[in-house]
Amino acid sequence: MASDDLRVDSSIDRVDWDRAKADLVADDFDNGRSAAALRRSFEQSQHVAFAWSDGELVGMARLLSDGVCNAYLIDVWTRSDVRRRGAGRAMVEHLAAQVPGQHIGLQTDDAQEFYARLGFRPQPEFLSRVVGKWLDNDANR
Numbered sequence: 001m002a003s004d005d006l007r008v009d010s011s012i013d014r015v016d017w018d019r020a021k022a023d024l025v026a027d028d029f030d031n032g033r034s035a036a037a038l039r040r041s042f043e044q045s046q047h048v049a050f051a052w053s054d055g056e057l058v059g060m061a062r063l064l065s066d067g068v069c070n071a072y073l074i075d076v077w078t079r080s081d082v083r084r085r086g087a088g089r090a091m092v093e094h095l096a097a098q099v100p101g102q103h104i105g106l107q108t109d110d111a112q113e114f115y116a117r118l119g120f121r122p123q124p125e126f127l128s129r130v131v132g133k134w135l136d137n138d139a140n141r
């Protein structure tokens with residue numbers, strides 16, 4: 001839950017993925033997945049969170065977890081016109097509540113202050129590697 005009319009839940013079946021993809025593109029937060037691949041990313045994640053305002057999807061986030069000790073937070077996004085109203089915090093807390101006792105890791109380019117407000121602390125050092133070419137796989141065709 002968040003402030004005023006914002007609601008956060010896990011109701012993946014309510015999401016219009018074409019619209020979500022268009023909103024991500026408009027916010028310059030699209031990473032190249034098709035709408036179907038975006039849906040698949042969320043469907044295949046252990047935990048998902050969606051923020052709704054007046055029946056419209058205004059945010060999303062997902063968490064990969066082994067169900068024991070480690071989780072990875074990804075695709076955290078609030079639509080630009082409803083930012084700073086608590087949706088991001090509500091989505092992350094909705095996800096965190098489902099992995100008690102687990103370590104949540106994430107990577108961010110420029111949302112450090114947002115995550116700091118939510119209790120995340122830098123833990124050097126994050127390394128990454130793309131296997132082959134980004135999104136060149138059957139899931140994204």
Ligand SMILES: CC(C)(COP(=O)(O)OP(=O)(O)OC[C@H]1O[C@@H](n2cnc3c(N)ncnc32)[C@H](O)[C@@H]1OP(=O)(O)O)[C@@H](O)C(=O)NCCC(=O)NCCS
Nearest residue numbers: 076077078083084085086087088089107108111113114117
């Ligand atoms: C980062 C993002 C998800 C934050 O969403 P949001 O709904 O605006 O966040 P909230 O309103 O819940 O903010 C939670 C706290 O973080 C702070 N915060 C949010 N964005 C911030 C920013 N850009 N700079 C500084 N503080 C910020 C808020 O002030 C609030 O602090 P408080 O609760 O202590 O008062 C949103 O700006 C976004 O979608 N950005 C583009 C995508 C992105 O970068 N996602 C992260 C990828 S790793």
